[in-house]
Amino acid sequence: GESVGLHLPTLSVQEGDNSIINCAYSNSASDYFIWYKQESGKGPQFIIDIRSNMDKRQGQRVTVLLNKTVKHLSLQIAATQPGDSAVYFCAERETGGFKTIFGAGTRLFVKA
Amino acid sequence: NAGVTQTPKFQVLKTGQSMTLQCAQDMNHEYMSWYRQDPGMGLRLIHYSVGAGITDQGEVPNGYNVSRSTTEDFPLRLLSAAPSQTSVYFCASSRETGELFFGEGSRLTVL
Numbered sequence: 001g002e003s004v005g006l007h008l009p010t011l012s013v014q015e016g017d018n019s020i021i022n023c024a025y026s027n028s029a030s031d032y033f034i035w036y037k038q039e040s041g042k043g044p045q046f047i048i049d050i051r052s053n054m055d056k057r058q059g060q061r062v063t064v065l066l067n068k069t070v071k072h073l074s075l076q077i078a079a080t081q082p083g084d085s086a087v088y089f090c091a092e093r094e095t096g097g098f099k100t101i102f103g104a105g106t107r108l109f110v111k112a
Numbered sequence: 113n114a115g116v117t118q119t120p121k122f123q124v125l126k127t128g129q130s131m132t133l134q135c136a137q138d139m140n141h142e143y144m145s146w147y148r149q150d151p152g153m154g155l156r157l158i159h160y161s162v163g164a165g166i167t168d169q170g171e172v173p174n175g176y177n178v179s180r181s182t183t184e185d186f187p188l189r190l191l192s193a194a195p196s197q198t199s200v201y202f203c204a205s206s207r208e209t210g211e212l213f214f215g216e217g218s219r220l221t222v223l
Contacts, residue, residue: 034211043116043202043214044155089154091212098143098162099170100204100212102155 012109019077021106023090026071030092034100035064035075038087047075047088077108085110114138118203118215125193125222133188133218135203141213143206144186145170146178148199149217155202161186162208193222 013019025033031052036044050057050064050073057064063076073090087105119134137144145160147170157170161180175197177189186205190197200219204212 032209036212041217043204043216044212045214046211049211098208099157099160100145100206101157101171102147104154 009104010107010109012111013080015080015082015110015112017080019075019080019084019108021075021077021088021090021108023073023075023103024071025073025090025092025103027092027094027101028071029094029097031095032093033064033066033073034091034093035062035073036089036091036102037084038089038105040086044089080108080110082110082112084108116203116205116213116215118201118218120218121216122219123221125190125220127194127222129193131190131193133190133201133203133220135186135188135215136184137186137203137205137213138184139205139213140183141205142183142208144180145204145212146176146186146188147202147204148172148197149202150199158188158201190220193220195222198222 034049035047038044048059048064050066061078065074087107089102089105091100091102093100116137142163146158147155149155156172159178161167167178200217202217203215206212
């Protein structure tokens, strides 16, 4: 079946540096992409989303980039803080569909 | 608003026992879903519902049943628990378009 995957399972960055988390998706019918953050022992929380008619969207300290040509999604976190340490998941949803399928996740470690 | 509420938070079962994980949301969301998350893994979709009376299978539906009699509630039933069902279960809801809102999870151990 279609799947969403990630290039790197873990990422370690220095506090204050920028972080980039990557995601590859394979379902060309997907038109809505979301990044979630999951802290230990908690449910995933929404960070930022992007629809397929856009290639970039910015939030507070976060930016999502979408490259539909190569089916690639990335999450950029500016000035990474210790509180950003968590597992980050990308997820996708098909046009007109309701199922949200998740990738495997990337664990982000922020070194003080 | 409480958001998405899951009960119980922890449960231990013996192989072959049955149980129901409860999920309720107070946001009037049409869409509800159940995921399982195994250690160090991503979330896999078990079942989902697009409205009261409508349910459908996700990626890993075997061994689980769901029903959606009201907009608010979406219980997940394990008919005959197996050790392979040891996992953390998350319920989520959303509007027809938009992001998922998750509960805090239900941690199930099957001995």
